[in-house]
Amino acid sequence: MIYFKHMKRFFFVFFSLVFLLLPQVGFAAGNFVLTPAKIEAQVQPGERKEFSLVVINNSENTETFEAKVEDVSGGKVGDSPAVLLGEAKGPYSLKDFIQFSVPRLTLKQGERGQIPITVSLPQNVAPGGLYGAVIVRPLRAEAVTTGTQAEVVPQLAALLFVRVPGEVREAGTLEDFSVKKEEKSDAYVFRVVYENSGTVYVNPYGRITIKNMVGRVVDTLVLDPWYVLPDSLRTREVTWAESGLFGRYTATLELNLGYGDIVQEKTVSVWVIPGYFWLLLVVILVAVIFYIRWNFVQKGTRG
Numbered sequence: 001m002i003y004f005k006h007m008k009r010f011f012f013v014f015f016s017l018v019f020l021l022l023p024q025v026g027f028a029a030g031n032f033v034l035t036p037a038k039i040e041a042q043v044q045p046g047e048r049k050e051f052s053l054v055v056i057n058n059s060e061n062t063e064t065f066e067a068k069v070e071d072v073s074g075g076k077v078g079d080s081p082a083v084l085l086g087e088a089k090g091p092y093s094l095k096d097f098i099q100f101s102v103p104r105l106t107l108k109q110g111e112r113g114q115i116p117i118t119v120s121l122p123q124n125v126a127p128g129g130l131y132g133a134v135i136v137r138p139l140r141a142e143a144v145t146t147g148t149q150a151e152v153v154p155q156l157a158a159l160l161f162v163r164v165p166g167e168v169r170e171a172g173t174l175e176d177f178s179v180k181k182e183e184k185s186d187a188y189v190f191r192v193v194y195e196n197s198g199t200v201y202v203n204p205y206g207r208i209t210i211k212n213m214v215g216r217v218v219d220t221l222v223l224d225p226w227y228v229l230p231d232s233l234r235t236r237e238v239t240w241a242e243s244g245l246f247g248r249y250t251a252t253l254e255l256n257l258g259y260g261d262i263v264q265e266k267t268v269s270v271w272v273i274p275g276y277f278w279l280l281l282v283v284i285l286v287a288v289i290f291y292i293r294w295n296f297v298q299k300g301t302r303g
Contacts, residue, residue, distance in 0.1 A: 074232020
């Protein structure tokens with residue numbers, strides 16, 4: 001109950017901030033696009049590599065966009081795939097090795113432009129992974145402090161994962177695999193929790209095979225690769241909304257850990273009971289009670 005109270009308060013503050021910002025800033029989230037969302041690259045010690053991000057101005061005004069760099073790290077909760085660290089340095093810091101030849105870009109309405117990025121590694125950099133994010137925001141959208149002292153700045157981030165060749169430690173495991181029914185529908189949500197205890201990020205992937213009581217496959221859910229940063233947990237949820245099923249089913253997860261072609265498996269049971277079943281059960285119970293009472297009355301009449 002306390003959780004839902006906090007959620008209601010959050011959404012109230014959020015939408016209040018949106019309506020407060022729109023007249024002053026004139027720039028709403030979704031008025032510009034940053035692509036790609038993630039860049040993965042292998043860079044040798046002492047090597048320089050160049051990349052570029054594309055910014056698309058979908059607003060009604062000419063906008064100047066500014067780029068900056070922050071380090072990122074993983075989280076231990078599972079619901080935060082990458083945490084921006086602001087001015088702090090991460091355990092696998094990349095921001096000191098990134099330069100912009102053009103840190104600012106002015107675009108007219110509907111125009112697109114590129115932000116060139118150079119990654120330059122020193123000769124003595126250690127093997128492993130370096131993780132950062134290029135954050136782009138419109139300069140005209142300065143932070144606005146509201147009466148609640150909350151600051152909101154529309155911005156987008158592109159993740160940059162750099163792999164330095166050499167001896168590294170790849171280690172990960174399937175921490176948990178569970179299933180729960182959604183409260184307001186007949187859908188089921190499978191929850192996969194992966195723990196990366198290595199020194200480089202990995203991209204696990206797999207599939208969930210669902211079988212009925214006689215062992216026949218009724219559905220297969222594909223888990224596309226998703227990244228997990230080192231020293232972190234990450235949760236992946238997959239929704240199963242197959243209709244017309246009833247009874248006990250088994251769901252087997254086959255998860256490739258993202259390195260060494262190692263696959264871990266885990267099976268959970270799912271009881272599929274459609275909502276109409278309970279209605280039918282109530283109708284049957286009412287009918288049985290009515291029949292018993294009617295039969296009792298008829299016997300009393302005869303007696």
